[in-house]
Amino acid sequence: MKILVINAGSSSLKYQLFNTESGAILAKGLCERIGIPGGHVKHTPAGKDTYEEDFAMESHADGIRRVIELMTTGSTAVISSMSEIDAVGHRVLHGGAEFSGSVLVTPEVKDAIKRCIPLGPLHNPANLTGILACEEAMGDIPQVAVFDTAFHQTMPDYAFMYAIPYEYYEKYAIRKYGFHGTSHRYVSAKAAEFLGKKPEELKVVTCHLGNGSSICAVDGGKCVDTSMGLTPLEGLPMGTRSGNLDPAVLEFVMKNEGITDISEMLTILNKKSGVLALSGISSDFRDLFAARDQGSERAKLALDCFTYSIKKYIGSYAAAMGGVDCVVFTAGVGENNASIRSDAVKGLEFMGIKIDEAKNNTRGTVDITAADGKVKVLVIPTDEEFVIASDTEEIVKAL
Numbered sequence: 007m008k009i010l011v012i013n014a015g016s017s018s019l020k021y022q023l024f025n026t027e028s029g030a031i032l033a034k035g036l037c038e039r040i041g042i043p044g045g046h047v048k049h050t051p052a053g054k055d056t057y058e059e060d061f062a063m064e065s066h067a068d069g070i071r072r073v074i075e076l077m078t079t080g081s082t083a084v085i086s087s088m089s090e091i092d093a094v095g096h097r098v099l100h101g102g103a104e105f106s107g108s109v110l111v112t113p114e115v116k117d118a119i120k121r122c123i124p125l126g127p128l129h130n131p132a133n134l135t136g137i138l139a140c141e142e143a144m145g146d147i148p149q150v151a152v153f154d155t156a157f158h159q160t161m162p163d164y165a166f167m168y169a170i171p172y173e174y175y176e177k178y179a180i181r182k183y184g185f186h187g188t189s190h191r192y193v194s195a196k197a198a199e200f201l202g203k204k205p206e207e208l209k210v211v212t213c214h215l216g217n218g219s220s221i222c223a224v225d226g227g228k229c230v231d232t233s234m235g236l237t238p239l240e241g242l243p244m245g246t247r248s249g250n251l252d253p254a255v256l257e258f259v260m261k262n263e264g265i266t267d268i269s270e271m272l273t274i275l276n277k278k279s280g281v282l283a284l285s286g287i288s289s290d291f292r293d294l295f296a297a298r299d300q301g302s303e304r305a306k307l308a309l310d311c312f313t314y315s316i317k318k319y320i321g322s323y324a325a326a327m328g329g330v331d332c333v334v335f336t337a338g339v340g341e342n343n344a345s346i347r348s349d350a351v352k353g354l355e356f357m358g359i360k361i362d363e364a365k366n367n368t369r370g371t372v373d374i375t376a377a378d379g380k381v382k383v384l385v386i387p388t389d390e391e392f393v394i395a396s397d398t399e400e401i402v403k404a405l
């Protein structure tokens with residue numbers, strides 16, 4: 007089967023075209039800076055050089071339309087026509103209480119994704135736009151939604167419940183859901199494979215550190231706790247999201263700043279907080295490292311808050327699982343930045359977590375454990391697209 011995987015983020019759109027029979031990726035690419043100046047498209051047909059262009063995109067639909075053109079025409083083509091594609095798999099952020107696994111997109115599923123927009127305000131609208139844009143361009147091709155929340159459905163109640171009036175859970179299903187499930191599922195399985203163990207034999211803490219970040223406790227191959235909550239706002243401080251804070255801060259800020267609309271406050275917490283707010287410089291970790299190296303105290307503070315929070319989650323999840331065999335770093339920051347990894351585990355030697363700095367400075371899937379480290383520390387590039395393609399194939403084959 008040829009499956010197009012779409013991962014539409016808040017201002018980006020990643021795609022991969024898989025041939026599932028051969029396991030080959032026929033093309034992959036990225037549309038960046040959608041809806042903001044400086045739009046850019048990178049398209050890599052298998053075995054050829056990356057084609058790059060500046061291309062202004064007002065919406066994700068503009069991005070998808072351009073990707074389809076690049077895949078089917080001229081020197082960047084990898085298929086002769088759109089009809090060669092059997093199905094499309096989409097990453098969808100929030101499945102609420104409605105989805106505990108991947109599903110075929112139907113009008114009801116689209117409605118459910120729409121209903122979940124308040125829970126995933128940065129991503130669900132983009133995910134839905136991706137689905138609608140493919141429908142428009144590709145007709146009635148089967149589409150599958152793979153939810154970031156699904157992997158976390160195995161959490162026990164004491165991990166996912168909030169200690170607020172129980173009726174809110176009964177009436178509105180307010181609870182922790184967790185996100186990045188596709189990534190945590192993939193890297194925890196890869197870690198077991200890399201270590202030559204069965205997933206059931208391992209207690210793993212997976213650290214997905216990117217623009218959005220979350221940490222997951224995976225015991226015996228199943229998620230038992232994770233740092234994000236009802237929405238992706240909970241947990242670590244992120245690019246623009248606050249992460250954990252005392253809920254009373256909201257009332258205090260709203261009173262003093264004359265903010266009367268709670269959605270304005272939530273926009274501040276989702277889009278104007280995190281390392282962007284702490285540093286006053288940028289939400290992009292590359293910018294923060296550059297600024298810190300030039301002496302910015304605020305950039306240093308932002309990075310220190312980030313790594314301190316990672317460290318606390320690793321410790322607490324080891325406690326939650328009664329031990330830890332392996333810590334995995336993945337995603338944009340986790341895969342690429344040795345300094346974040348090093349700072350995040352500094353001080354955890356008492357738990358047997360110790361990394362080798364020389365190994366830490368290499369790339370790819372790598373074991374960075376120090377010779378005397380008791381807990382394996384791995385860097386594993388995430389591959390959410392692969393998982394989405396596999397789920398899509400399974401669902402479409404069963405139609």
Ligand code: AMP
Nearest residue numbers: 216217218290291292337338339342343
């Ligand atoms: P993601 O959300 O997984 O795509 O990750 C995006 C984040 O990864 C951005 O903040 C990037 O600045 C960051 N990132 C990518 N490469 C590097 C790198 N070499 N060093 C530090 N951060 C990086």
